[in-house]
Amino acid sequence: MLVPLNWLKEYVNINDEIRNFTERLTMSGSNVEGVEELGKDIKKVIIGRIEKIEKHPDADKLLVVQVNIGKKRIQVVTGATNIKEKDIVPVALDGAVIHGGKKITSAVFRGIDSEGMLCSPEELGLDDHGLPEDMQNGILILPPDAPVGKDIKDYLNLEDTVIDFEITPNRPDCLSIVGMARETAAVYKLTLKTPSIILKEEAEENAKDLAHITIEARDLCKRYIARIIKDVRIEPSPLWMQRRLQECGVRPINNIVDITNYVMLELGQPLHAFDYDKLQGHSIIVRRGGDSEKIVTLDGVTRDLSSDMLVIADKNKPIAIAGVMGGEESEISPSTKRILLESANFAGPSIRRTSRKLGLRSEASTRFEKGLDPNICAMAADRACQLIEALGAGKVAKGYIDVYPEKVNPRKIVFRPDRINRALGTKIPESEMIDILERLEIKIQKTPETAFAIIPTFRADIAKEADLVEEIGRIYGYDRLPATLPQGDVTRGKLQTSQKLADTIKQVLTDLGYSEIYTYSFVSPGVFDRINTPNDSPLRSAIKLMNPLGEEQSVMRTTLIPNMLDVVGYNLNQKIEEIRLFETGSVYIPQKLPLMELPYENKKLAIGLSGKHTDFYELKKTIEILLARLRIKQYTFIQYQHFAFHPGRCARIMIDGDELGIVGEIHPDVLENYDLNAKVYIAQLDMDLLIKKASTDIKFSALPRFPASDRDLAIIVEEKVPAGDIIKVIKGAGGELVESVELFDIYKGDQIKKGFKSIAFSITYRAKDRTLTDEDVNEVHNRIKVTLVEEFNGILRE
Amino acid sequence: MREELILLKQRALQNLAQSQNLDDLNELRVKFLGKKGELTQILRGMAGLSPEERPTIGKLANEIKEDLEREFSQKTIELKQQLKSQKLEKEWIDVTIPSKIVLGHKHPLTLIMDEIKEIFVGLGYEVVEGPEIELDYYNFEALNTPKDHPARDIQDTFYITDEILLRTQTSPVQIRTMEKRKPPLKIIAPGRVYRSDAVDATHSPMFHQVEGLTIGEDITMSDLKGTLEIFAREMFGQDRKSRFRPHYFPFTEPSAEMDISCIACHGEGCRICKYTGWLEILGCGMVHPNVLENVGYDPERVNGFAFGLGIERIAMLKYDINDMRLFFENNLRFLEQF
Numbered sequence A: 001m002l003v004p005l006n007w008l009k010e011y012v013n014i015n016d017e018i019r020n021f022t023e024r025l026t027m028s029g030s031n032v033e034g035v036e037e038l039g040k041d042i043k044k045v046i047i048g049r050i051e052k053i054e055k056h057p058d059a060d061k062l063l064v065v066q067v068n069i070g071k072k073r074i075q076v077v078t079g080a081t082n083i084k085e086k087d088i089v090p091v092a093l094d095g096a097v098i099h100g101g102k103k104i105t106s107a108v109f110r111g112i113d114s115e116g117m118l119c120s121p122e123e124l125g126l127d128d129h130g131l132p133e134d135m136q137n138g139i140l141i142l143p144p145d146a147p148v149g150k151d152i153k154d155y156l157n158l159e160d161t162v163i164d165f166e167i168t169p170n171r172p173d174c175l176s177i178v179g180m181a182r183e184t185a186a187v188y189k190l191t192l193k194t195p196s197i198i199l200k201e202e203a204e205e206n207a208k209d210l211a212h213i214t215i216e217a218r219d220l221c222k223r224y225i226a227r228i229i230k231d232v233r234i235e236p237s238p239l240w241m242q243r244r245l246q247e248c249g250v251r252p253i254n255n256i257v258d259i260t261n262y263v264m265l266e267l268g269q270p271l272h273a274f275d276y277d278k279l280q281g282h283s284i285i286v287r288r289g290g291d292s293e294k295i296v297t298l299d300g301v302t303r304d305l306s307s308d309m310l311v312i313a314d315k316n317k318p319i320a321i322a323g324v325m326g327g328e329e330s331e332i333s334p335s336t337k338r339i340l341l342e343s344a345n346f347a348g349p350s351i352r353r354t355s356r357k358l359g360l361r362s363e364a365s366t367r368f369e370k371g372l373d374p375n376i377c378a379m380a381a382d383r384a385c386q387l388i389e390a391l392g393a394g395k396v397a398k399g400y401i402d403v404y405p406e407k408v409n410p411r412k413i414v415f416r417p418d419r420i421n422r423a424l425g426t427k428i429p430e431s432e433m434i435d436i437l438e439r440l441e442i443k444i445q446k447t448p449e450t451a452f453a454i455i456p457t458f459r460a461d462i463a464k465e466a467d468l469v470e471e472i473g474r475i476y477g478y479d480r481l482p483a484t485l486p487q488g489d490v491t492r493g494k495l496q497t498s499q500k501l502a503d504t505i506k507q508v509l510t511d512l513g514y515s516e517i518y519t520y521s522f523v524s525p526g527v528f529d530r531i532n533t534p535n536d537s538p539l540r541s542a543i544k545l546m547n548p549l550g551e552e553q554s555v556m557r558t559t560l561i562p563n564m565l566d567v568v569g570y571n572l573n574q575k576i577e578e579i580r581l582f583e584t585g586s587v588y589i590p591q592k593l594p595l596m597e598l599p600y601e602n603k604k605l606a607i608g609l610s611g612k613h614t615d616f617y618e619l620k621k622t623i624e625i626l627l628a629r630l631r632i633k634q635y636t637f638i639q640y641q642h643f644a645f646h647p648g649r650c651a652r653i654m655i656d657g658d659e660l661g662i663v664g665e666i667h668p669d670v671l672e673n674y675d676l677n678a679k680v681y682i683a684q685l686d687m688d689l690l691i692k693k694a695s696t697d698i699k700f701s702a703l704p705r706f707p708a709s710d711r712d713l714a715i716i717v718e719e720k721v722p723a724g725d726i727i728k729v730i731k732g733a734g735g736e737l738v739e740s741v742e743l744f745d746i747y748k749g750d751q752i753k754k755g756f757k758s759i760a761f762s763i764t765y766r767a768k769d770r771t772l773t774d775e776d777v778n779e780v781h782n783r784i785k786v787t788l789v790e791e792f793n794g795i796l797r798e
Numbered sequence B: 001m002r003e004e005l006i007l008l009k010q011r012a013l014q015n016l017a018q019s020q021n022l023d024d025l026n027e028l029r030v031k032f033l034g035k036k037g038e039l040t041q042i043l044r045g046m047a048g049l050s051p052e053e054r055p056t057i058g059k060l061a062n063e064i065k066e067d068l069e070r071e072f073s074q075k076t077i078e079l080k081q082q083l084k085s086q087k088l089e090k091e092w093i094d095v096t097i098p099s100k101i102v103l104g105h106k107h108p109l110t111l112i113m114d115e116i117k118e119i120f121v122g123l124g125y126e127v128v129e130g131p132e133i134e135l136d137y138y139n140f141e142a143l144n145t146p147k148d149h150p151a152r153d154i155q156d157t158f159y160i161t162d163e164i165l166l167r168t169q170t171s172p173v174q175i176r177t178m179e180k181r182k183p184p185l186k187i188i189a190p191g192r193v194y195r196s197d198a199v200d201a202t203h204s205p206m207f208h209q210v211e212g213l214t215i216g217e218d219i220t221m222s223d224l225k226g227t228l229e230i231f232a233r234e235m236f237g238q239d240r241k242s243r244f245r246p247h248y249f250p251f252t253e254p255s256a257e258m259d260i261s262c263i264a265c266h267g268e269g270c271r272i273c274k275y276t277g278w279l280e281i282l283g284c285g286m287v288h289p290n291v292l293e294n295v296g297y298d299p300e301r302v303n304g305f306a307f308g309l310g311i312e313r314i315a316m317l318k319y320d321i322n323d324m325r326l327f328f329e330n331n332l333r334f335l336e337q338f
């Protein structure tokens, strides 16, 4: 909300320094977002009267003008085309500064002295939008009664400070000059000036005899007031009014529209003016739109109406979308003779829905949708009529038509000063509270048993005791609240085990050289093709957003792998070759699509690796270190086929029969889809499972009391026999006495037949209860050898 | 014989002086002093000596033996010393060669979140989590923000169905926790939130928040202020000034925003703080009685406060990061700075 200080001062005598003022208003709840000082740079521009215009003897397009500037006459050379003798104009004198900081000095044009310059609206910092066309491209012509010799800055109020307040959605009353004046008065303990409005009502007719108003949709329109104005003269509004509208960011149009906007800015009540003669049957019906009805709005666009929209209709058809935008047909035009002025109250939610649906937001709709006070309608209509009379824009008919089926009365809230102090943690005396409330126009009414706060109807946001707490708190000053800590019940601060484990996982990975990434939870549906996902894969059942920012961010991810590939690719493109990354984040698995209930949010851990000396085993080692740190022992890596991974370089990781995840080298086709020229290794683990399986139980088992003996064995088997299988068989055949099996060599080459490999293990034997004899060990070791030969069709090497 | 002995000593000492390594030395020891060594050989001739000569020669022989033994051990020590220093000399390394460290880095948002968690855990808060895909009820309705409430404008929401959405705030975790548990409660809920803002330097359709909630008997606005002042000082430094400014949120009443004195200009006023000297860091307030009623609490008996802060905003202020996009681009050159 833009508030010009000069306008505000008409309602409250505020004289504080601007810095203090903005600070105090901010601290009372009206946050100041910006301050603009207008017209500060303009200097020595005076109002003058043109006495004489002559052609320049040596230049066709220039005029030599004699201007009376009060005490003297000066001569000015100008190229203007819209001036005539007796016109009152702004004159920049020698040494003047105009808008934008440009300096004006005396000069000689083709031999003729010029002691200044006639100014255009733009040169005074004015928006020329609401001015007659000749002035838009020429000199600003002031009204004939403008005081010659006076400073233009004072006359046009060029010097002003405009403050931009952030108004929260609960305070539509503050979207007005009067509302902000009321806040100012409350903060500074000043009196709000409320001038009384007296109308002349020069027309003989009674409004009641001229139009008929019906509210059909009573739930959406609480009140409708109409005034009728005849003998209307449509013309530009006066400069002072245009100036004020412009300061508030509203474009001047013509006197009638400007007056409605002026009153909206001043009082917060939007008004609308209809061309009375265009209303069929001179009637207004406030009703819901019909589903097949259409209207052409002021902007020339044809709009489809529907039954959830509130419209203003005449006898035959809709003439405006209530509170949002008027219709083109009943719009005020230069030929308008009579107008019907609407000052109505429409239900906020309906206006909000309609303006969203049509994509139309206006100063009016943003006010209505927050909920306005029906009790200001009459004053707003009167104020507009007062301005119409003052500007000579028309004659106001007597009285008004007011349809107000259910009057809104002030709300009563129990006033309990002790509760208010308890909520704030203060000891504010009751008298001070009452003083604050009264400054906000909230009266206290006491009965022998209870005290009530009577809430004015323009403060619909105050509905509960908590709202009174806020009003008292903010005017008393939050900066005066003590800083304390909650007393009483003691709670224990803690992280849950799962959160601690998640921290551990991040710690292990960062220690191992992996950096953490954060990627978007929504992805492009194209990622499934890019990672070679089969058509029937459940991964493709991704949850779609109804209103995504774009296709690229339209579905909720079901895997972290594409995001990891994106980030690896991004870094490779940044010429970073050694890449170690991880991400912990959710994937979103729907039970059913379309979504009927909340999906399963499964936390995953993705690890990505790429670089010169990296391979599958480095990533595997990373995972095994992680598992070890989480004290997970019962896991296996199983050779596996997965569409996104190299068919021979991918493993599935199992813990006790549950799938922990997958690890492998990314399939060359997928790399190609991502335009990657380096090998990339990725693992995706189920973080929830990882955390579930992590063991926090630690039990000591006695240190070995008897010595161990080591035996080696080497066996030649087919190349694709997994080492893991051999180890499993060794452990199975060896039984309890096998303490550990270590693979120490894999050999393929000269002495080994093609398609075979020699694989060597060191086995440690130990018994818990005795020292093993050679015979003991030999027996088991031989049993293992025989079993291996049988199981894998192997040849033992000696 | 005396001459023989003296000559032997001289020869032995000469050889000793020339010996360069421990092996030579050992050989010499065996040669002169061994069981079959030269000294023994000479002493065998003792039998042919007169009884008068024997004790003197015997004494001389012993003295020579002792001298030589001493010389040999002396030389051994010297040689060992020499060897050791030669070895150490050879083992010289260039200690200025820089190490190749491969160290990973936690994401700056994780660091900030951890810091916030630590502060509040220290103040007795428990860390809880909730779903990112939420029901409209938990994200809005239960938080006193019915459909068509003007406050919904501020938070442009991603919808999945009419009733299911991406949460726009971590506040729904408040409701879920209160529904499940009885007061007193002190929780914080960190997590991802979503709003349909196009990406630019200060907006992202996905960002992170931490929600805080305290419920008990006689919790006051002053307690809220005190709690958050501790937080601001812990987070931004002990000399950081903070202020409480009235604001509006549908689910708190009274509501406030907290500002801290500008990190760049310390309150003088600059571009970063829009010449106000203050930076907004969080929103907060006393839990609205309607919210308490929605979860079945009695606002006459219990009350509380809630606050919510944006992790990205705090990270940007604290680490002097000027573009929000950096958090989600994941450039390693960025990540490695944290």
Ligand SMILES: [Zn+2]
Pocket (backbone or CB within 6 Å): B262, B263, B264, B265, B266, B267, B268, B269, B270, B271, B272, B273, B274, B275, B277, B278
């Ligand atoms: Zn600053």
